[in-house]
Amino acid sequence: MKKIGITCYPTLGGSGVIATELGMKMAELGHEIHFITSSLPFRLNHVHPNIYYHEVEVSHYPVFQYPPFDLALANKMAEVIDQEKLDILHVHYAMPHAICAILAKDIAEHEVKIVTTLHGTDITVLGIDDALRKMIKHGIEQSDAVTAVSNSLVTQTKEMLGIEKEIEVIYNFVNEANYTKKTLPGIRRQYGIKPNDKVIIHISNFRKVKRLEDVIYTFHKIHDQLNAKLLLVGDGPEYSSIYQLVRKLGLTDDVLFLGKQKNVNDLFSISDLKLLMSEKESFGLVLLEAMSCEVPCIGTNVGGIPEVIKHNETGFIVELGDTDRAAAYATDLLHNEEALERFSRNALVHAREKFCSKSIVQQYTDLYDKLIH
Numbered sequence: 323m324k325k326i327g328i329t330c331y332p333t334l335g336g337s338g339v340i341a342t343e344l345g346m347k348m349a350e351l352g353h354e355i356h357f358i359t360s361s362l363p364f365r366l367n368h369v370h371p372n373i374y375y376h377e378v379e380v381s382h383y384p385v386f387q388y389p390p391f392d393l394a395l396a397n398k399m400a401e402v403i404d405q406e407k408l409d410i411l412h413v414h415y416a417m418p419h420a421i422c423a424i425l426a427k428d429i430a431e432h433e434v435k436i437v438t439t440l441h442g443t444d445i446t447v448l449g450i451d452d453a454l455r456k457m458i459k460h461g462i463e464q465s466d467a468v469t470a471v472s473n474s475l476v477t478q479t480k481e482m483l484g485i486e487k488e489i490e491v492i493y494n495f496v497n498e499a500n501y502t503k504k505t506l507p508g509i510r511r512q513y514g515i516k517p518n519d520k521v522i523i524h525i526s527n528f529r530k531v532k533r534l535e536d537v538i539y540t541f542h543k544i545h546d547q548l549n550a551k552l553l554l555v556g557d558g559p560e561y562s563s564i565y566q567l568v569r570k571l572g573l574t575d576d577v578l579f580l581g582k583q584k585n586v587n588d589l590f591s592i593s594d595l596k597l598l599m600s601e602k603e604s605f606g607l608v609l610l611e612a613m614s615c616e617v618p619c620i621g622t623n624v625g626g627i628p629e630v631i632k633h634n635e636t637g638f639i640v641e642l643g644d645t646d647r648a649a650a651y652a653t654d655l656l657h658n659e660e661a662l663e664r665f666s667r668n669a670l671v672h673a674r675e676k677f678c679s680k681s682i683v684q685q686y687t688d689l690y691d692k693l694i695h
Protein backbone atom coordinates (compact mmCIF):
# COMPACT_ATOMS: atom_id res chain seq x y z
CA MET A 323 0.00 0.00 0.00
CA LYS A 324 1.35 3.42 -0.95
CA LYS A 325 0.40 6.89 0.20
CA ILE A 326 -0.20 9.03 -2.87
CA GLY A 327 -0.88 12.76 -3.08
CA ILE A 328 -2.67 14.02 -6.19
CA THR A 329 -2.89 17.60 -7.43
CA CYS A 330 -4.92 18.58 -10.49
CA TYR A 331 -7.25 21.30 -11.73
CA PRO A 332 -10.41 20.21 -9.95
CA THR A 333 -12.89 21.89 -12.29
CA LEU A 334 -14.14 20.61 -15.69
CA GLY A 335 -11.42 19.32 -18.05
CA GLY A 336 -9.90 16.05 -19.16
CA SER A 337 -6.82 16.38 -16.97
CA GLY A 338 -8.96 16.75 -13.83
CA VAL A 339 -11.09 13.80 -14.92
CA ILE A 340 -8.07 11.53 -15.42
CA ALA A 341 -6.43 12.59 -12.14
CA THR A 342 -9.62 11.92 -10.19
CA GLU A 343 -10.46 8.63 -11.89
CA LEU A 344 -6.88 7.47 -11.34
CA GLY A 345 -7.10 8.39 -7.66
CA MET A 346 -10.37 6.50 -7.28
CA LYS A 347 -8.98 3.41 -9.05
CA MET A 348 -5.83 3.52 -6.87
CA ALA A 349 -8.00 3.78 -3.74
CA GLU A 350 -9.91 0.69 -4.85
CA LEU A 351 -6.56 -1.10 -5.17
CA GLY A 352 -5.88 -0.33 -1.50
CA HIS A 353 -3.64 2.75 -1.78
CA GLU A 354 -4.24 5.78 0.40
CA ILE A 355 -5.07 8.81 -1.74
CA HIS A 356 -4.73 12.45 -0.71
CA PHE A 357 -6.17 15.03 -3.11
CA ILE A 358 -4.51 18.43 -2.60
CA THR A 359 -6.54 20.90 -4.66
CA SER A 360 -8.24 24.30 -4.55
CA SER A 361 -11.72 22.73 -4.44
CA LEU A 362 -13.21 19.26 -4.41
CA PRO A 363 -12.50 17.57 -7.79
CA PHE A 364 -15.85 17.51 -9.60
CA ARG A 365 -15.59 13.80 -10.42
CA LEU A 366 -14.90 12.85 -6.81
CA ASN A 367 -18.50 11.86 -6.33
CA HIS A 368 -18.45 9.01 -3.86
CA VAL A 369 -16.98 8.46 -0.42
CA HIS A 370 -14.21 5.93 -0.02
CA PRO A 371 -12.31 5.21 3.20
CA ASN A 372 -8.97 5.47 1.35
CA ILE A 373 -9.65 8.93 -0.12
CA TYR A 374 -8.84 12.19 1.66
CA TYR A 375 -9.21 15.75 0.48
CA HIS A 376 -6.96 18.65 1.55
CA GLU A 377 -8.19 22.05 0.45
CA VAL A 378 -5.69 24.76 -0.46
CA GLU A 379 -6.68 28.07 1.09
CA VAL A 380 -5.22 31.29 -0.24
CA SER A 381 -4.48 34.26 1.98
CA HIS A 382 -6.23 37.46 0.92
CA TYR A 383 -3.98 39.69 3.02
CA PRO A 384 -4.40 43.20 1.51
CA VAL A 385 -0.63 43.70 0.99
CA PHE A 386 -0.68 40.97 -1.67
CA GLN A 387 -1.58 42.57 -4.97
CA TYR A 388 -2.24 39.03 -6.28
CA PRO A 389 -3.28 36.26 -3.86
CA PRO A 390 -0.33 33.79 -3.90
CA PHE A 391 -2.17 30.55 -4.79
CA ASP A 392 0.91 28.71 -6.05
CA LEU A 393 2.82 29.32 -2.80
CA ALA A 394 -0.19 28.31 -0.73
CA LEU A 395 -0.41 25.11 -2.79
CA ALA A 396 3.31 24.36 -2.29
CA ASN A 397 2.96 24.94 1.44
CA LYS A 398 -0.09 22.68 1.65
CA MET A 399 1.71 19.99 -0.34
CA ALA A 400 4.67 20.16 2.08
CA GLU A 401 2.32 19.90 5.06
CA VAL A 402 0.54 16.87 3.62
CA ILE A 403 3.85 15.21 2.62
CA ASP A 404 5.07 15.47 6.21
CA GLN A 405 1.83 14.76 8.07
CA GLU A 406 0.73 11.84 5.94
CA LYS A 407 4.22 10.59 5.05
CA LEU A 408 3.41 10.53 1.34
CA ASP A 409 5.44 8.19 -0.86
CA ILE A 410 4.41 9.83 -4.12
CA LEU A 411 3.09 13.24 -5.08
CA HIS A 412 1.50 12.91 -8.52
CA VAL A 413 0.73 16.23 -10.19
CA HIS A 414 -1.30 16.66 -13.35
CA TYR A 415 -0.14 19.67 -15.37
CA ALA A 416 3.41 20.98 -15.19
CA MET A 417 2.32 24.57 -14.71
CA PRO A 418 2.17 25.42 -11.88
CA HIS A 419 1.70 22.05 -10.17
CA ALA A 420 5.11 20.51 -10.93
CA ILE A 421 6.88 23.69 -9.81
CA CYS A 422 4.83 23.77 -6.58
CA ALA A 423 5.59 20.08 -5.98
CA ILE A 424 9.34 20.64 -6.34
CA LEU A 425 9.22 23.55 -3.92
CA ALA A 426 7.16 21.41 -1.51
CA LYS A 427 9.70 18.60 -1.74
CA ASP A 428 12.43 21.08 -0.79
CA ILE A 429 10.42 22.35 2.17
CA ALA A 430 9.20 19.00 3.46
CA GLU A 431 11.28 16.84 5.78
CA HIS A 432 9.81 13.53 4.64
CA GLU A 433 11.29 12.06 1.43
CA VAL A 434 8.74 11.99 -1.44
CA LYS A 435 8.92 11.26 -5.18
CA ILE A 436 7.33 13.66 -7.66
CA VAL A 437 5.48 12.31 -10.71
CA THR A 438 4.31 14.84 -13.29
CA THR A 439 1.77 14.00 -15.98
CA LEU A 440 1.67 16.33 -18.99
CA HIS A 441 -1.76 16.81 -20.51
CA GLY A 442 -1.16 19.09 -23.44
CA THR A 443 -2.20 22.66 -22.98
CA ASP A 444 0.54 23.06 -20.36
CA ILE A 445 3.07 22.43 -23.14
CA THR A 446 1.35 23.31 -26.41
CA VAL A 447 -0.01 26.63 -25.19
CA LEU A 448 1.93 27.63 -22.07
CA GLY A 449 5.19 26.11 -23.30
CA ILE A 450 5.41 28.60 -26.15
CA ASP A 451 4.94 31.52 -23.78
CA ASP A 452 8.47 32.86 -23.17
CA ALA A 453 7.47 34.10 -19.74
CA LEU A 454 6.85 30.51 -18.57
CA ARG A 455 9.01 28.28 -20.75
CA LYS A 456 12.02 28.04 -18.36
CA MET A 457 9.76 27.39 -15.41
CA ILE A 458 7.93 24.55 -17.17
CA LYS A 459 11.22 23.02 -18.31
CA HIS A 460 12.51 23.16 -14.73
CA GLY A 461 9.34 21.52 -13.42
CA ILE A 462 9.70 18.66 -15.88
CA GLU A 463 13.44 18.16 -15.43
CA GLN A 464 13.26 18.15 -11.63
CA SER A 465 10.36 15.69 -11.40
CA ASP A 466 11.38 12.14 -10.47
CA ALA A 467 9.28 10.77 -13.32
CA VAL A 468 7.29 12.37 -16.13
CA THR A 469 4.49 10.90 -18.19
CA ALA A 470 2.55 12.29 -21.15
CA VAL A 471 -0.81 11.24 -22.54
CA SER A 472 0.40 10.60 -26.11
CA ASN A 473 3.54 10.03 -28.19
CA SER A 474 2.77 13.24 -30.01
CA LEU A 475 2.91 15.19 -26.74
CA VAL A 476 6.28 13.64 -25.87
CA THR A 477 7.72 14.73 -29.23
CA GLN A 478 6.26 18.21 -28.89
CA THR A 479 7.49 18.63 -25.31
CA LYS A 480 11.02 17.57 -26.25
CA GLU A 481 11.09 19.80 -29.33
CA MET A 482 9.51 22.87 -27.82
CA LEU A 483 11.36 22.85 -24.51
CA GLY A 484 14.60 21.13 -25.55
CA ILE A 485 14.13 18.41 -22.93
CA GLU A 486 16.13 15.20 -22.97
CA LYS A 487 14.64 13.57 -19.89
CA GLU A 488 12.72 10.34 -20.46
CA ILE A 489 8.99 10.92 -20.73
CA GLU A 490 6.86 7.79 -20.60
CA VAL A 491 3.65 7.63 -22.59
CA ILE A 492 0.70 6.47 -20.52
CA TYR A 493 -2.53 6.89 -22.46
CA ASN A 494 -5.72 8.21 -20.93
CA PHE A 495 -8.54 5.87 -19.95
CA VAL A 496 -12.19 6.03 -19.00
CA ASN A 497 -14.05 4.27 -16.24
CA GLU A 498 -15.77 1.73 -18.48
CA ALA A 499 -18.68 1.35 -16.04
CA ASN A 500 -19.62 4.99 -16.64
CA TYR A 501 -19.14 4.96 -20.41
CA THR A 502 -21.31 2.21 -21.84
CA LYS A 503 -23.98 2.48 -24.52
CA LYS A 504 -27.54 2.41 -23.19
CA THR A 505 -30.83 2.07 -25.07
CA LEU A 506 -32.66 5.35 -24.53
CA PRO A 507 -35.37 5.93 -27.16
CA GLY A 508 -37.21 8.29 -24.75
CA ILE A 509 -34.33 10.79 -24.72
CA ARG A 510 -34.25 10.99 -28.52
CA ARG A 511 -37.97 11.84 -28.49
CA GLN A 512 -37.56 14.41 -25.73
CA TYR A 513 -34.96 16.24 -27.80
CA GLY A 514 -37.26 16.18 -30.84
CA ILE A 515 -35.03 13.73 -32.73
CA LYS A 516 -37.06 11.79 -35.32
CA PRO A 517 -36.48 8.03 -35.81
CA ASN A 518 -34.70 8.53 -39.15
CA ASP A 519 -32.51 11.45 -37.99
CA LYS A 520 -28.80 10.80 -37.61
CA VAL A 521 -27.28 12.36 -34.50
CA ILE A 522 -23.84 13.98 -34.49
CA ILE A 523 -22.26 15.13 -31.25
CA HIS A 524 -19.51 17.56 -30.29
CA ILE A 525 -18.41 18.08 -26.68
CA SER A 526 -15.81 20.63 -25.61
CA ASN A 527 -15.09 23.71 -23.57
CA PHE A 528 -15.77 25.91 -26.64
CA ARG A 529 -12.24 27.36 -26.70
CA LYS A 530 -10.81 28.66 -29.99
CA VAL A 531 -8.48 25.65 -30.31
CA LYS A 532 -11.54 23.38 -30.63
CA ARG A 533 -12.45 25.04 -34.00
CA LEU A 534 -16.19 24.94 -33.37
CA GLU A 535 -16.78 26.74 -36.68
CA ASP A 536 -15.34 23.71 -38.51
CA VAL A 537 -17.76 21.48 -36.61
CA ILE A 538 -20.65 23.69 -37.77
CA TYR A 539 -19.47 23.86 -41.41
CA THR A 540 -19.01 20.08 -41.47
CA PHE A 541 -22.48 19.58 -40.03
CA HIS A 542 -23.93 22.04 -42.56
CA LYS A 543 -22.57 19.92 -45.41
CA ILE A 544 -23.82 16.67 -43.84
CA HIS A 545 -27.21 18.28 -43.26
CA ASP A 546 -27.49 19.04 -46.99
CA GLN A 547 -27.28 15.28 -47.66
CA LEU A 548 -29.35 13.66 -44.90
CA ASN A 549 -31.67 14.29 -41.94
CA ALA A 550 -29.41 15.06 -39.04
CA LYS A 551 -29.21 16.83 -35.70
CA LEU A 552 -26.08 18.21 -34.07
CA LEU A 553 -25.78 18.08 -30.28
CA LEU A 554 -23.39 20.77 -29.04
CA VAL A 555 -22.44 20.03 -25.45
CA GLY A 556 -20.38 22.42 -23.32
CA ASP A 557 -19.86 26.12 -22.92
CA GLY A 558 -17.00 28.58 -23.26
CA PRO A 559 -15.63 31.67 -24.98
CA GLU A 560 -16.76 30.76 -28.52
CA TYR A 561 -20.38 30.07 -27.57
CA SER A 562 -21.90 33.37 -28.81
CA SER A 563 -20.08 33.49 -32.14
CA ILE A 564 -21.02 29.85 -32.83
CA TYR A 565 -24.63 30.58 -31.94
CA GLN A 566 -24.59 33.43 -34.50
CA LEU A 567 -23.02 31.19 -37.13
CA VAL A 568 -25.70 28.54 -36.63
CA ARG A 569 -28.40 31.20 -37.09
CA LYS A 570 -26.69 32.66 -40.17
CA LEU A 571 -26.57 29.21 -41.80
CA GLY A 572 -30.27 28.58 -41.01
CA LEU A 573 -29.48 25.55 -38.84
CA THR A 574 -31.21 26.69 -35.65
CA ASP A 575 -33.81 23.89 -35.65
CA ASP A 576 -31.24 21.14 -36.06
CA VAL A 577 -28.37 22.30 -33.86
CA LEU A 578 -29.14 21.77 -30.19
CA PHE A 579 -27.07 23.85 -27.76
CA LEU A 580 -27.21 21.72 -24.61
CA GLY A 581 -24.70 23.63 -22.45
CA LYS A 582 -22.66 21.80 -19.81
CA GLN A 583 -24.02 18.34 -19.09
CA LYS A 584 -23.12 15.76 -16.46
CA ASN A 585 -24.55 12.62 -18.05
CA VAL A 586 -22.68 12.65 -21.34
CA ASN A 587 -22.93 8.86 -21.40
CA ASP A 588 -26.66 9.23 -22.15
CA LEU A 589 -25.94 11.74 -24.92
CA PHE A 590 -23.34 9.46 -26.51
CA SER A 591 -25.88 6.65 -26.27
CA ILE A 592 -28.23 8.50 -28.65
CA SER A 593 -25.43 9.62 -31.02
CA ASP A 594 -24.23 8.10 -34.29
CA LEU A 595 -21.03 10.07 -34.80
CA LYS A 596 -18.66 12.30 -32.85
CA LEU A 597 -16.82 15.27 -34.41
CA LEU A 598 -13.60 16.79 -33.02
CA MET A 599 -12.02 19.31 -35.42
CA SER A 600 -9.42 20.79 -33.00
CA GLU A 601 -6.19 22.53 -34.01
CA LYS A 602 -4.47 21.37 -30.78
CA GLU A 603 -5.29 18.19 -28.89
CA SER A 604 -2.76 16.10 -27.01
CA PHE A 605 -5.18 13.18 -26.71
CA GLY A 606 -8.87 14.09 -26.97
CA LEU A 607 -10.43 12.28 -24.03
CA VAL A 608 -13.92 12.87 -25.45
CA LEU A 609 -13.01 10.63 -28.38
CA LEU A 610 -12.30 7.77 -26.02
CA GLU A 611 -15.51 8.47 -24.08
CA ALA A 612 -17.42 8.36 -27.38
CA MET A 613 -15.78 5.14 -28.61
CA SER A 614 -16.41 3.51 -25.25
CA CYS A 615 -20.12 4.22 -25.91
CA GLU A 616 -19.80 2.70 -29.41
CA VAL A 617 -19.75 6.05 -31.22
CA PRO A 618 -17.32 6.29 -34.18
CA CYS A 619 -15.35 9.55 -34.42
CA ILE A 620 -14.04 11.97 -37.01
CA GLY A 621 -11.04 13.99 -35.85
CA THR A 622 -8.25 16.12 -37.23
CA ASN A 623 -4.72 14.99 -37.99
CA VAL A 624 -3.47 16.92 -34.98
CA GLY A 625 -1.54 16.03 -31.82
CA GLY A 626 -2.62 12.74 -30.26
CA ILE A 627 -5.91 12.39 -32.18
CA PRO A 628 -4.47 9.88 -34.72
CA GLU A 629 -3.27 7.76 -31.78
CA VAL A 630 -6.85 7.53 -30.51
CA ILE A 631 -8.93 7.16 -33.71
CA LYS A 632 -8.01 4.20 -35.94
CA HIS A 633 -8.50 5.66 -39.42
CA ASN A 634 -11.07 3.79 -41.49
CA GLU A 635 -11.84 1.41 -38.62
CA THR A 636 -13.14 3.35 -35.62
CA GLY A 637 -13.63 6.60 -37.51
CA PHE A 638 -11.70 8.90 -39.82
CA ILE A 639 -8.83 11.37 -39.66
CA VAL A 640 -8.96 14.53 -41.79
CA GLU A 641 -6.52 17.40 -42.27
CA LEU A 642 -7.09 20.45 -40.09
CA GLY A 643 -9.88 22.60 -41.57
CA ASP A 644 -10.90 20.05 -44.22
CA THR A 645 -14.64 20.20 -43.59
CA ASP A 646 -15.40 18.88 -47.12
CA ARG A 647 -13.53 15.65 -46.43
CA ALA A 648 -15.01 15.33 -42.93
CA ALA A 649 -18.53 15.80 -44.29
CA ALA A 650 -17.91 13.30 -47.11
CA TYR A 651 -16.65 10.64 -44.66
CA ALA A 652 -19.57 11.33 -42.34
CA THR A 653 -22.21 11.22 -45.07
CA ASP A 654 -20.88 7.96 -46.54
CA LEU A 655 -20.79 6.32 -43.11
CA LEU A 656 -24.19 7.57 -41.96
CA HIS A 657 -25.80 6.42 -45.23
CA ASN A 658 -24.42 2.89 -44.82
CA GLU A 659 -26.02 1.07 -41.87
CA GLU A 660 -23.77 -1.98 -42.17
CA ALA A 661 -20.59 0.16 -42.08
CA LEU A 662 -21.94 2.28 -39.25
CA GLU A 663 -22.57 -0.81 -37.13
CA ARG A 664 -19.12 -2.17 -37.95
CA PHE A 665 -17.40 1.11 -37.02
CA SER A 666 -19.40 1.25 -33.76
CA ARG A 667 -18.31 -2.28 -32.84
CA ASN A 668 -14.68 -1.51 -33.76
CA ALA A 669 -14.80 1.66 -31.66
CA LEU A 670 -15.91 -0.28 -28.61
CA VAL A 671 -13.28 -3.01 -29.04
CA HIS A 672 -10.52 -0.42 -29.64
CA ALA A 673 -11.55 1.59 -26.54
CA ARG A 674 -11.70 -1.52 -24.38
CA GLU A 675 -8.41 -3.01 -25.63
CA LYS A 676 -5.94 -0.18 -26.34
CA PHE A 677 -7.19 2.06 -23.53
CA CYS A 678 -8.32 -0.58 -21.01
CA SER A 679 -8.46 1.15 -17.61
CA LYS A 680 -7.04 -1.83 -15.77
CA SER A 681 -3.87 -1.96 -17.84
CA ILE A 682 -3.42 1.82 -17.82
CA VAL A 683 -3.80 2.02 -14.04
CA GLN A 684 -1.27 -0.85 -13.88
CA GLN A 685 1.21 1.25 -15.89
CA TYR A 686 0.96 4.01 -13.28
CA THR A 687 1.33 1.43 -10.49
CA ASP A 688 4.46 0.05 -12.16
CA LEU A 689 5.88 3.55 -12.45
CA TYR A 690 5.27 4.22 -8.73
CA ASP A 691 6.89 0.85 -7.89
CA LYS A 692 9.97 1.75 -9.93
CA LEU A 693 10.38 4.97 -7.94
CA ILE A 694 9.88 3.31 -4.55
CA HIS A 695 11.68 0.02 -4.32
Ligand code: GMT
Pocket residue numbers: 334335336337338340441442443446471494527529531602603604605606607608
Ligand atom coordinates in the same frame (compact mmCIF):
# COMPACT_ATOMS: atom_id res chain seq x y z
O1 GMT B 1 -8.58 20.52 -24.00
C1 GMT B 1 -8.77 21.29 -23.09
O2 GMT B 1 -9.10 22.42 -23.33
C2 GMT B 1 -8.65 20.87 -21.62
C3 GMT B 1 -7.35 20.17 -21.32
C4 GMT B 1 -7.33 19.79 -19.84
O3 GMT B 1 -6.54 20.38 -19.12
O4 GMT B 1 -8.06 18.93 -19.42
O5 GMT B 1 -7.24 18.98 -22.06
C5 GMT B 1 -5.96 18.43 -22.24
O6 GMT B 1 -5.85 17.25 -21.45
C6 GMT B 1 -6.79 16.21 -21.80
C7 GMT B 1 -6.58 15.04 -20.84
O7 GMT B 1 -5.31 14.47 -20.98
C8 GMT B 1 -6.59 15.79 -23.26
O8 GMT B 1 -7.54 14.80 -23.61
C9 GMT B 1 -6.77 17.01 -24.17
O9 GMT B 1 -6.49 16.62 -25.51
C10 GMT B 1 -5.81 18.12 -23.74
N1 GMT B 1 -6.11 19.34 -24.51
C11 GMT B 1 -5.25 19.87 -25.39
O10 GMT B 1 -4.17 19.37 -25.64
C12 GMT B 1 -5.73 21.10 -26.10
